[in-house]
Amino acid sequence: MSLKLLFTPYILKFNFDAGTSRGVLREKEVWFLKLFEEGNNATYGIGEVATIERLSVDYNVSFEDVLVKISAALSRYNLPNNYDEIFAFVQEMVPEQLPAIRFALETAMLDLLNGGRRMIFENDFYKARQEIPINGLIWMGDESFMKEQIDAKLEAGFSCIKMKIGAIDFESECQLLRYIRKNYPKEKLILRVDANGAFRTEDCMLRLKALEEFDLHSIEQPIMPKQPESMTLLGIKSKVPIALDEELIGINGRQQRIDLLEEIRPDYIVLKPGLLGGFKSTAEWIEIAKSLNIGWWITSALESNVGLNAICQFTAQYKNTMHQGLGTGQLFENNIPSPLKVKGEHIHYDPKGHWDLTGVDFL
Numbered sequence: 001m002s003l004k005l006l007f008t009p010y011i012l013k014f015n016f017d018a019g020t021s022r023g024v025l026r027e028k029e030v031w032f033l034k035l036f037e038e039g040n041n042a043t044y045g046i047g048e049v050a051t052i053e054r055l056s057v058d059y060n061v062s063f064e065d066v067l068v069k070i071s072a073a074l075s076r077y078n079l080p081n082n083y084d085e086i087f088a089f090v091q092e093m094v095p096e097q098l099p100a101i102r103f104a105l106e107t108a109m110l111d112l113l114n115g116g117r118r119m120i121f122e123n124d125f126y127k128a129r130q131e132i133p134i135n136g137l138i139w140m141g142d143e144s145f146m147k148e149q150i151d152a153k154l155e156a157g158f159s160c161i162k163m164k165i166g167a168i169d170f171e172s173e174c175q176l177l178r179y180i181r182k183n184y185p186k187e188k189l190i191l192r193v194d195a196n197g198a199f200r201t202e203d204c205m206l207r208l209k210a211l212e213e214f215d216l217h218s219i220e221q222p223i224m225p226k227q228p229e230s231m232t233l234l235g236i237k238s239k240v241p242i243a244l245d246e247e248l249i250g251i252n253g254r255q256q257r258i259d260l261l262e263e264i265r266p267d268y269i270v271l272k273p274g275l276l277g278g279f280k281s282t283a284e285w286i287e288i289a290k291s292l293n294i295g296w297w298i299t300s301a302l303e304s305n306v307g308l309n310a311i312c313q314f315t316a317q318y319k320n321t322m323h324q325g326l327g328t329g330q331l332f333e334n335n336i337p338s339p340l341k342v343k344g345e346h347i348h349y350d351p352k353g354h355w356d357l358t359g360v361d362f363l
Helices: 063-074 083-093 099-113 143-155 170-183 201-214 228-237 254-264 279-291 305-315
Strands: 003-020 023-037 040-050 136-138 160-164 190-194 218-220 242-244 268-271 295-298 340-343 346-349
Touching (some): 040 305, 063 099, 099 279, 136 143, 143 170, 170 201, 228 242
Parallel strands (some): 160 190, 218 242
16 A cells, blocks of 8 residues: 655744753754555554754755655555665655654654554563663753752752753853762762863863863763864863764765764764664664774754654664663653653653644644
8 A cells, every 4th residue: 555644843842941052942843744554544653853953964954845745755655564674765765965854754664564553663662661761961051050950850860960061151061060070979970061062173172171070971072073183183182081973963874984983983972863864874873883892872852752752762772771862852841742751860661651642733
């Protein structure tokens, strides 16, 4: 039976002003895909197209125009028979310059293949037998707001915190890190920071030197991407382990990915499937990183629970005990109700929970 694709935009509203070095986020537009076989719209798969302003390579794309064309093309095909065929089909159908749509279509097809149960990968996470440890995310803001978040995460029992830095003055950020370490040494708390490329290349090393006193697990993307020589030099000189994030976006093809990681040799890479072109591409990054003894963890790109569910299930396919960046479902006041639940520093799939897509009107 041929495939039918419906789609619609949806505005996610943040619970607070989410500060980053690229500005303050108050709402976020995503597109939901609904995929089913002609004549059987009761069984369907769901996917999510989500981008981040000034970060995603496809942020300025007219998704409605693209999805109209993909919908027409899909009507000529039947659902592929297995995972490998789905991954190959999506890579053929969707250009690599549209990573968010690749991710969404992979998700919707895998969901439909598995009976439209929101089971993207059959594993212990989906079966409610496995929890995934997550880091507590501290958003940028004034010093009192950030301190309030820190206290709340520590009170909730998080043993790994990631603090976004680069928005307020550097000394105030150091004071916050000092406040954390005064009460929680590295043996009790893993401390990550994420600069989102906010440090100037010319004085980055001085800042990394100043951060040494805080026994940081890592710093994500200290300088803007596309400066491989500078990033390589920082990695050699810095005592603070460096993780690449934005650096990976837009790097397509296996050899280009190998070349990047072999040149920079970061300590870690941070993987966002929705920005990297889906699960097939993310799995390739993981394979390459493992071959080079580079650590990795996975994080969301601020998707709703639809995308987050898929990413959690993908993450559970790997035996990675590091804290992942998958606690973002609580950020939105109008998120899609789902079985995803956060308790303490873990996210899990509640078998008593349910999906509720009644608020989504497909075109």
